[in-house]
Amino acid sequence: MEVLRVKQLTKKIGYRTILSNINLEVSSGELVVLIGPNGAGKTTFLRILAGLTNKTSGEILIDNKPCKIGDSRIGYLGHQTMLYNLMTVYENLETFGRLYGCFNDEKVEGLLKKVNLYFNKYERVANLSRGMKQRLALARLLLPQPDLILYDEPFTGLDREGQKLLIDILKKQQNDGKLQVLVTHKSAFLTGINYRKYRLERGELVEGGDNI
Numbered sequence: 609m610e611v612l613r614v615k616q617l618t619k620k621i622g623y624r625t626i627l628s629n630i631n632l633e634v635s636s637g638e639l640v641v642l643i644g645p646n647g648a649g650k651t652t653f654l655r656i657l658a659g660l661t662n663k664t665s666g667e668i669l670i671d672n673k674p675c676k677i678g679d680s681r682i683g684y685l686g687h688q689t690m691l692y693n694l695m696t697v698y699e700n701l702e703t704f705g706r707l708y709g710c711f712n713d714e715k716v717e718g719l720l721k722k723v724n725l726y727f728n729k730y731e732r733v734a735n736l737s738r739g740m741k742q743r744l745a746l747a748r749l750l751l752p753q754p755d756l757i758l759y760d761e762p763f764t765g766l767d768r769e770g771q772k773l774l775i776d777i778l779k780k781q782q783n784d785g786k787l788q789v790l791v792t793h794k795s796a797f798l799t800g801i802n803y804r805k806y807r808l809e810r811g812e813l814v815e816g817g818d819n820i
């Protein structure tokens with residue numbers, strides 16, 4: 609995947625305009641960060657890109673073709689970790705991997721090491737801490753090796769070490785030429801990494817913008 613183009617994207621709910629004529633371009637290797645106050649429409653925007661919410665109007669193009677619902681090249685990490693609580697760490701990745709046809713024992717083990725859960729692989733998800741669940745959700749996100757990766761507040765629940773680990777993951781994806789869009793309310797988390805910053809305010813996207 610080379611480029612994602614969002615053109616004149618608008619989302620209305622009832623007669624409220626949540627997103628108004630959003631234009632955005634993300635190229636291979638680029639990380640775009642969206643900041644904005646609570647209720648600004650950040651999650652709505654990511655969910656539309658992920659194909660989980662309908663847009664009202666506008667276009668989303670991937671390499672100049674309309675983005676298809678359920679495109680397996682798109683990975684989305686939302687507020688909910690969507691993990692199976694009664695399964696172990698390993699079983700979660702195995703089940704997800706088999707479902708998406710990307711299971712491979714070596715890959716799963718490698719990812720578990722990457723997110724520092726290798727020694728927890730036989731633990732049930734229900735017994736993990738919030739930060740550990742978030743790290744497992746990250747591993748699951750990366751398992752199908754998506755080209756476009758969407759992160760909604762991915763630093764939630766992560767301690768210093770977890771934050772560092774996520775920064776390393778973001779950098780690795782940049783080097784691999786992935787397209788990344790990340791929503792956060794605090795860009796201070798993102799020190800030591802290159803990114804393009806936008807502020808979403810009253811439904812409009814403004815380039816740059818201060819931290820909030």
Ligand SMILES: Nc1ncnc2c1ncn2[C@@H]1O[C@H](COP(=O)(O)OP(=O)(O)OP(=O)(O)O)[C@@H](O)[C@H]1O
Pocket residue numbers: 621626644645646647648649650651652653793
């Ligand atoms: N299904 C829905 N029905 C009605 N209103 C909705 C719906 N989904 C979102 N909204 C409204 O759209 C606005 C944007 O919500 P959204 O969750 O995208 O904001 P956000 O920027 O992600 O906020 P936060 O930082 O609090 O997560 C909010 O005012 C919300 O109430």
